[in-house]
Amino acid sequence: MNGPAGTAAHTAPAGQHQAPPTPTYAVYTRGLAKAYPGGQDAVRGVDMSVRSGEMFAFLGPNGAGKSTTVSMLCTLNPPSAGEAWVAGANVRTQPRLVRRRVGVLFQHSALEPDLTCVQSLKLHARLHGLSRSRARARIDRVLGAAGLAEHRHERVRTLSGGTRRRLDIARALLHEPRVLFLDEPTAGLDPPARALLWQQLRGLREDGHITVFVTTHYLEEAEYCDRLAIIDRGRIVAQGAPADLRSALGQETVRLRTGDNRRAAALLRTTHGCTVLDGGDVITVPVADSARWLPRLCATLAAHGVPAHTATATVPSLDDVFFHHTGRPYTPRSGTP
């Protein structure tokens, strides 16, 4: 596969990757690895591509290597091997450029508790070298985007956990980064606060100018994203759009209950030539596209006087995708090697 700078990109020796990646990729890695002192292989050769402007989920159980990967992509942790480009810059050779172009939200908020929201943002605007007038405009903009305008003069320590997280995001957006990294942004939040935070993230995507890279161990959060990579024990086990990953398993089914399941099963076999599993009180038909087949099968049964009393379609979940690729069920705490 071509690297972002062409075929030579991942074959050149480490440290010589100066060719600018195409704008297609916001994040592009080849063989990215991290071994911590003491022999802990936290990340073991990650190949990943995140397109510009997409919302990308990095999904995996605790200890899978998500935070370590993000810290390498943000240049806070040097890779032991491999290469990575973020927002067009190489993390090894152009770390300052990477830092200028990314915003980062870590698992633990680093907001100063005694400052108000505006004071906190002003401080960070200064740290990023924003002029006063630009800082004013950006602060108004990020507070509005985060739904925090009414909290602007409240002190950080008085804010709820969810509001603080949204302020964290506002702060990470101040300098208009091209890529926003969020490491488990909803950890510790209750469901309404999580929903509000995701609403804010979706709003960012609609703006269209930023790539959002979010780590999570919640399967349902990965479903909100355009694409995702699943990491397990330091390796990427699957990567793609949620629907594509599910449909690649090819295990959709239609389950039907009728007044005469045996007759219904025979009818469907002869009419459609499909495999029908007769499980007694329910018949199951494996299909490629359950949304298309469910009405068709019901129509056949109704036309022959054996109408379906209940009909349900099941599609594989991301749990199934994880199971398929790792051979074990997804439990958020199962990743420690």
Ligand SMILES: Nc1ncnc2c1ncn2[C@@H]1O[C@H](COP(=O)(O)OP(=O)(O)OP(=O)(O)O)[C@@H](O)[C@H]1O
């Ligand atoms: N500084 C460190 N020194 C040694 N080992 C580390 C260090 N940081 C992380 N690890 C180990 O590396 C592995 C990956 O950890 P990492 O924090 O990247 O995973 P994670 O997927 O982000 O997990 P979590 O969801 O719990 O944050 C784990 O086994 C962890 O114990």
